Amino acid sequence: MALSPLASQTPGVYIDEVNAFPNSVVEVATAIPAFIGYTPQAEYEGQSYLNTPVKITSFQQFQAFFTFPNPPAPAAPASQYSPQYYLTQQKKAPEKGSYYTINGSIYTIDPDPGTIYYLYNSVRLFFENGGGSAYIVSVGSYGAGTGSPVSPGSQIVNPNVKLSDLQNGLAQLQKVTEVTMYVVPEATLLTANDNSTLMESMLMQSDQMGTAMSLLDIIGGDAPDPILYTQDIQNFRNSTGNTGLDYGAAYYPFLNTTITELDEISYENLNGGDTSSLSAIVNPPSAPNPSAEQILNNIKNPPKGMTTGQLNQALMNSSKQYKQVMNIVQTKINTLPPSGAMAGIYTLVDNTKGVWYAPANVTPVGAVGLTLNINDSMQAGLNVDAVSGKSVNAIRFFNGQGILVWGARTLDGNSDDWRYISVRRTVTMIEQSVKLAARAYVFAPNDANTWRSVQSMIENFLTNIWKEGALQGAKPADAFSVAVGLGVTMTAQDILEGIMRVSVKLAVTHPAEFIIIQVEQEMAKS
Structure with a gap:
């Protein structure tokens, strides 16, 4: 309150400061995703952060809260994500899925579904693509494997990934209005029915909150059939309901990335660590390789001072067949849903151009291939659906340009108002910015x-x-x-x-x- 000279008891000069400028609206942050899923651990300085939204600004902070601490040097760093793959010799080529010819024999390399998770590598992909601040909601640590691979060509359903866990993690974000994106990379590891329920929950919460978009991945995008992939798209459209479509965006297909390097995996990721089956590959009777066989013996009885990484590298150097197998495993581990990369791209575009620019015509960093090459006629069926209007944004490869995000639509593709992601996010930014600024006038005359x-x-x-x-x-x-x-x-x-x-x-x-x-x-x- 200004000082009134009439109320003063002492003669003199008094200063009365008058505000020359009105309150202003400050633009709210537009690119703060929340990743919900499973992490190696969720603990920091003895305190549990399970089912607790934790804000991070770098991958180093993510590691501090959600990964295993590394042992002192010279010991090898702790393994944060160790999926299991089974190398199985087949009598004939399977009807579905991929197979490989090694030493004239047919083999399949398929994962133990209980060991497959996506959040750890998706967060890495997020920061590699320009990500900044993010929230992490860890709903649990990794569970035990099943001890056997999925059938060739079958959908990967991880029995350790629970719908109730992910929904509980999503609910924790109802009080965090700063979040502008919901990302659940492991949603595609649920059964089809559970995946549908989760996507509907994400879209409903996005619609109720009015602050966050849901970035969705599509079951089947990890290994789509070049002809029957349209059924996966139709199943997705049938599974997302009709609520909050303008707050959802879907991307297809999965990305082949370079996130996991070859030295991060070893023979311990094959057949549960049992190396006995490798002898037929690295030392076949038709092409004996005593050096490789000796290394296998050393793996069973490691010489003093030899680490797993050193033995694994020695085996790759001595056997091109084993290196071929490890390259295949690396490719499979690096096949990731695109939502993590897209969260990074949203952040990059917002920070460099503005939220009103479409997060498209941008190359996902770390992506070296796609699980399906989409052409113009294929994208027509993704981009426009006359019945449901649920647009699916394609990620495509173009000669001379590489991989580009080639779509900018929400799931509400038939709406003139909310068809485009940039429009939806710009209006959300304006709404929230004005809402926060207007609080200064609550209870004003x-x-x-x-x-x-x-x-x-x-x-x-x-x-x-x-x-x-x-x-x-x-x-x-x-x-x-x-x-x-x-x-x-x-x-x-x-x-x-x-x-x-x-x-x-x-x-x-x-x-x-x-x-x-x-x-x-x-x-x-x-």
């Missing part, structure tokens, strides 16, 4: 002075983001309008009830999804 202050505050904010390109129009009046006042947005009854209504209309920029260039020939002129 509901009169013309307050209305003018609120209107001026919002108009200044919208003018600034119009200058940056978020809103279309040659001048601010073409880009937005803000109205507030008695007889304009409020009735006398509203004022009696303590309600102040503000009407904001926006002309948000839309991405140029289809660029049409007209070419016409003219007759020669003198």
Whole structure:
């Protein structure tokens, strides 16, 4: 309160400071994903962080909370993720799935489903693609393997990944309004019915909160059939319900990445660590390799001072067949759902261009291939669905350009208002920014002075983001309008009830999804 000279008892000069500038709207953060899933552990300085949203700003912080501590040097670093694959000789090529010919025999290399998890590598992929701040909700540690591989060509369903765990982790984010994306990389490891329930829960919570989008992966995207993949897409569309579609975005197919390096895996990732079956590969009767056989013996009885990494490297150097097997295992481990990379791309585009730019026409860093090469005719069925309108964003390979995210639509693909991801996220940013700024006027007098202050505050904010390109129009009046006042947005009854209504209309920029260039020939002129 300003000091009144009349209230003073002492003659003199008094200073009365008057605020020259009204309250301002500060743009809220737009790219803070929350990863929900399983981690090696969830403990820091003796305290458990299970089912607790933890904000991190780097992969080093993720490691501090959610990975095993490394032993002192010179011991090898702790293994954070050790999936198991089974090398099995087959009498004939399987009808489904991939197989490999080694020394003239047919082999399959398939995972133990109980050992497959995606969150750890997805977080790595997030930071590699420009990710910054993120929340991690660990719903548990890794469970025991099943002791056998999945059938060739079958969907990987991890019995340790529980719908109740992931839904509980999702519910923990209801009080964290700062989160702008929900990412559950291990959702595709659920059964089809459980996956459907989880996706519907994510979209419903996104719709209720009004602050976060759900980035969804599609079952079957890890090994799609070049012809029957359309059934996977149809199953996905049938499994997402009809609530919150404008808050959801799906990407297809899975990415072949370089996240896990070859020296991070070894023979301990094969057949449960049993190396007896490797003898037929590295030392076949048709091509004896005594050196490789000796290394196998050393693995069973390690010489003093020899580490697993050294023995594994020696075996790869002495046997090209074993190295072939390890390269296949590495490729399979590095096949990841795209949601983690997309969360990083959203962050990168927001930070470098703005949330009003579509997170598309960008190369996912760390991706070296796709599980399915999509062409124009294939993408037509993904991008537009006349029945459900549920668009699926394609990730494609283009000659001379590499891999690009080639889609920018929400699941509400038939809506003129919410068809595009950038539109949905821009409006969300404006809503939340204005909402936080307007809190300064809660309990203020509901009169013309307050209305003018609120209107001026919002108009200044919208003018600034119009200058940056978020809103279309040659001048601010073409880009937005803000109205507030008695007889304009409020009735006398509203004022009696303590309600102040503000009407904001926006002309948000839309991405140029289809660029049409007209070419016409003219007759020669003198």
